[in-house]
Amino acid sequence: MDEQNTALTTLVGSPIRVRVLRELVRSQKNISELESRVNATRRTIIRNLNQLETEGWIHQTDGRYYVRNTSGELIERLLDLFERADHVRNLNCVLENMPVDTIDVESKTLLECDVIVRKPSCPGAPIEQTVDLIQASTQVYTFLPTVTRQLVDAHGSSLHKETQLK
Structure with missing residues (x-):
């Protein structure tokens, strides 16, 4: 051992x-x-x-x-495990600030989601990454402690794209 x-x-x-x-x-x-x-x-x-x-x-x-x-x-496999551990750590940070009793999201869905955390070295990156993810997604669930005009516009373009597909 x-x-x-x-x-x-x-x-x-x-x-x-x-x-x-x-x-x-x-x-x-x-x-x-x-x-x-x-x-x-x-x-x-x-x-x-x-x-x-x-x-x-x-x-x-x-x-x-x-x-x-x-x-x-x-x-x-070990590196994949490290990435998953980082994801869970970031997800736990989000869940600490999220009203989990008022949302209906399965834990499996949460584990599969993209979590973007603000880093002091690049404070604007989360917004840019979030906008890119929203625009590229087919289905979007977001919890945002701060809403910006960029994010609202990205959601709007995502919804517009979805209605065009239907």
Whole structure:
């Protein structure tokens, strides 16, 4: 059991390592490519690569790192689990502020929905993302603690598109 815990800790013991793995699952990369995509120092990336390589999760050839064939599927599942956990965390933040006793939405529907959370680094992004999602959707349920003109217009164009389809 301790060896299993060590293997799992190696994979998920650092958020940087998780981001490195996410990049390597997509395609082989060298250190410079990882440095630009992972948002970490070269030293931190090399330390994490060395740990992953020592444990046998990744391999390096000619300065390019890649996920071993035997590790790829497990790492992809693990990354998917991380994405789902982030989704549930964001959903829980929304549900804390949502009058859940007054809406009739199944939990399965909530788990399948897109949750957009405002980040301090890009405060306007949630509105832009929400508008894009509404315009691309065939069915829209929204809970918005703040309503803007952009969102109202997006809902209007979505409803207009739906009536044209009928």
